[in-house]
Amino acid sequence: xxxxxxxxxxxxxxxxxxxxxxxxxxxxxxxxxxxxxxxxxxxxxxxxxxxxxxxxxxxxxxxxxxxxxxxxxxxxxxxxxxxxxxxxxxxxxxxxxxxxxxxxxxxxxxxxxxxxxxxxxxxxxxxxxxxxxxxxxxxxxxxxxxxxxxxxxxxxxxxxxxxxxxxxxx
Numbered sequence: 001x002x003x004x005x006x007x008x009x010x011x012x013x014x015x016x017x018x019x020x021x022x023x024x025x026x027x028x029x030x031x032x033x034x035x036x037x038x039x040x041x042x043x044x045x046x047x048x049x050x051x052x053x054x055x056x057x058x059x060x061x062x063x064x065x066x067x068x069x070x071x072x073x074x075x076x077x078x079x080x081x082x083x084x085x086x087x088x089x090x091x092x093x094x095x096x097x098x099x100x101x102x103x104x105x106x107x108x109x110x111x112x113x114x115x116x117x118x119x120x121x122x123x124x125x126x127x128x129x130x131x132x133x134x135x136x137x138x139x140x141x142x143x144x145x146x147x148x149x150x151x152x153x154x155x156x157x158x159x160x161x162x163x164x165x166x167x168x169x170x
Contacts, residue, residue: 077133078108082141083121085129096128099152123147 002008022034023045036043052059080102088105089097099115102108108115117129119137126146134142134149142149 075114076112077114077116078102078112079116079118080107080131081118081120082123082138085117085127086121086123089127095126096130098130117142117149 020030020035021028022030022036024030024034026032028034033043041047052061054060084107085097085105088107094101097105102115103110114132116133116135117131117138118135119139119141121141123141123145127142128148128150129142130150130152132152134151139149
């Protein structure tokens with residue numbers, strides 16, 4: 001193999017080939033039908049296949065069984081860990097974090113308006129944190145550091161556990 005230097009460098013074969021220009025006649029170098037074949041759907045202009053089309057055979061995504069369901073009543077929370085809060089407010093001297101502050105600090109977007117605080121990481125200073133939900137470990141760590149966890153939206157009544165108790169018959 002010859003030594004490579006700037007005088008004998010070349011691009012790989014077919015690296016600089018332009019795209020195929022379809023429907024430009026005999027001068028294009030593609031011949032009469034311009035690689036589209038004769039007649040039929042694929043030879044017409046404006047033709048495009050549906051994604052997953054298999055030539056009329058039942059496509060794979062319709063052959064496979066459906067599974068599961070989507071719970072339309074699910075409540076989505078933006079999850080924020082304590083270590084992310086500490087990293088964002090370091091050196092700012094903030095003592096309280098409200099709902100507006102999450103977006104300002106880049107901890108949450110407006111797509112999911114509800115916020116849940118998780119207890120990953122350690123708090124070093126006393127902080128008053130407002131959120132819609134807190135994990136048990138997050139509340140412990142916030143209070144251990146001398147701060148306060150403020151639950152927004154009031155207390156949501158917990159779902160009854162076990163069997164439902166009917167009213168006593170008179």
